[in-house]
Amino acid sequence: MIxxxxxSKRYGELQAVDGVSFTVTRGxxxxxxxxxxxxxxTTMRMLTGxxxxxxxxxxxxxADIFSEPLTARRAVGYLPxxxxxxxxxxxxxxxxxxxxxxxxxxxxxxxxxxRAIERCGLVEVRRRVIGALxxxxxxxxxxxxxxxxxxxxLVLDEPTVGLDPIQIGEIRDLxxxxxxxxxxxxxxxxxxxxxxxxxVEAICQRVILIHCGRKVLDQPLTELTAGGTRLEEVFARETxxxxxxxxxxx
Amino acid sequence: xxxxxxxxxxxIRSLFVSPVAYVVLTMWAVLGAFxxxxxxxxxxxxxxxxxxxxxxxxxxxxxxNDELVAPFFGTMWILLIFGIPxxxxxxxxxDKQNHTEELLLTSPLSIxxxxxxxxxxxxAFVTLLVLLVVFFPSLLFVYGDPEIGKTVAGLLAxxxxxLSYAAVGTxxxxxxxxQIIAFFVGLVILLVFLILSVVAELxxxxxxxxxxxxxxxxxxxxxxxxxxxxxAEGLIETRDLVYFAVMTGxxxxxxxxxxxxxxxx
Numbered sequence: 437m438i439x440x441x442x443x444s445k446r447y448g449e450l451q452a453v454d455g456v457s458f459t460v461t462r463g464x465x466x467x468x469x470x471x472x473x474x475x476x477x478t479t480m481r482m483l484t485g486x487x488x489x490x491x492x493x494x495x496x497x498x499a500d501i502f503s504e505p506l507t508a509r510r511a512v513g514y515l516p517x518x519x520x521x522x523x524x525x526x527x528x529x530x531x532x533x534x535x536x537x538x539x540x541x542x543x544x545x546x547x548x549x550x551r552a553i554e555r556c557g558l559v560e561v562r563r564r565v566i567g568a569l570x571x572x573x574x575x576x577x578x579x580x581x582x583x584x585x586x587x588x589x590l591v592l593d594e595p596t597v598g599l600d601p602i603q604i605g606e607i608r609d610l611x612x613x614x615x616x617x618x619x620x621x622x623x624x625x626x627x628x629x630x631x632x633x634x635x636v637e638a639i640c641q642r643v644i645l646i647h648c649g650r651k652v653l654d655q656p657l658t659e660l661t662a663g664g665t666r667l668e669e670v671f672a673r674e675t676x677x678x679x680x681x682x683x684x685x686x
Numbered sequence: 687x688x689x690x691x692x693x694x695x696x697x698i699r700s701l702f703v704s705p706v707a708y709v710v711l712t713m714w715a716v717l718g719a720f721x722x723x724x725x726x727x728x729x730x731x732x733x734x735x736x737x738x739x740x741x742x743x744x745x746x747x748x749x750x751n752d753e754l755v756a757p758f759f760g761t762m763w764i765l766l767i768f769g770i771p772x773x774x775x776x777x778x779x780x781d782k783q784n785h786t787e788e789l790l791l792t793s794p795l796s797i798x799x800x801x802x803x804x805x806x807x808x809x810a811f812v813t814l815l816v817l818l819v820v821f822f823p824s825l826l827f828v829y830g831d832p833e834i835g836k837t838v839a840g841l842l843a844x845x846x847x848x849l850s851y852a853a854v855g856t857x858x859x860x861x862x863x864x865q866i867i868a869f870f871v872g873l874v875i876l877l878v879f880l881i882l883s884v885v886a887e888l889x890x891x892x893x894x895x896x897x898x899x900x901x902x903x904x905x906x907x908x909x910x911x912x913x914x915x916x917x918a919e920g921l922i923e924t925r926d927l928v929y930f931a932v933m934t935g936x937x938x939x940x941x942x943x944x945x946x947x948x949x950x951x
Contacts (some may be wrong), residue, residue: 486791486949487949506796509792509793509794516785516788518785520784520785520786520788521785522696522780522786523784524700525696525700527791533696535794536692537692537790538794581789659813
């Protein structure tokens, strides 16, 4: 469903992402981990077509991001680090606008918007102006705009950052529900970036750890935490080892 | 190109929930009325004087179009230099502030669709401004007999200058993330185009460039004034129409390049 091949991004002297490759299959929820500044956001921006990779490419749902950019972008729902919202619009109009941008046919738009509103728990605020909503609701509108066109792939960049514990729980439940829907909706493939480890344990099946722009770990969660190892330990161990390796190499 | 309407529609709606649109509309109507009335009063006074001093041959030459309508349109043109950058300053800057730039650029649409959608919204607004101006000279048709052809040509001049200014403003908002900066960049570009011919004459007078040299000719051609004035006086010529088309097209192409450059930084 998602195939990253040697993705690299240079900003002048800085190598933000260095040859990251991975595959994610349909219905999988993958946690994209790493310390701040490791290159998580840059990688996601390359997958979603916001930034072109300096090197390498990615294939989303069979479409290459270079040769078929529009098809690839149509297959992705993207929640950036800061949810992209027009504060002066109300929730319903905003989602209808996003649906139109993503080529949801005019007749199907109302239904698509209604479904996204319902799934993200926005029914009571659907006519409220986005600028007047609480942070938790704004985050949900952010997720709603990512799923309104029912894309097979969801890319979520730190979806729970800055929320209170109850809101975090709700957003996690929503993500789990999107990956494995009970009501016969199509399952989403989810890439989720975070540096909050319990979040990964709660909803991801697989972990990709990147450090200083390189992939240092790619394993199913069950293997990682087998024998009672806590994810914190794995995280600390792998980043430390990578840092040591970098120094030895240099 | 089917997303152009989607983008334009959203942009127009958000323009009309912002106070900027209403401030510009109000200023435009109030100042328009003021300048129209003052030039009308002045025109009457001149007529009165000429009758007092029995200058009948000069009185014959006075006409509503050349003495009232064309100068009035000229004043409104100057107002546009300040009004249009205010309307366009939020077109792209708001997307940077709201982080919706990321939404637009990761949606399946081309950069041209984004640029044309935003420009179309601005173009619709400036067309509304010009339509409001129609009210003033149409009063003259009730009480006098100005020439309809010249008046329509003047309105066309205002419309074309507005459409090209909207493209300049759209470009200004695409190169910065700050609305105030976008406003002043737009204003400065328009002012430069306003004074270019003066710069050319000054340069020629100082001997810095030959009066007939190509830089002087280019500057004179780029300056808005001649093109606007000829049209406002009722002279519809292809070279002036081409000028406004080239201005609009050039600044839209620059906008497209500027929006695209986000991806390559």
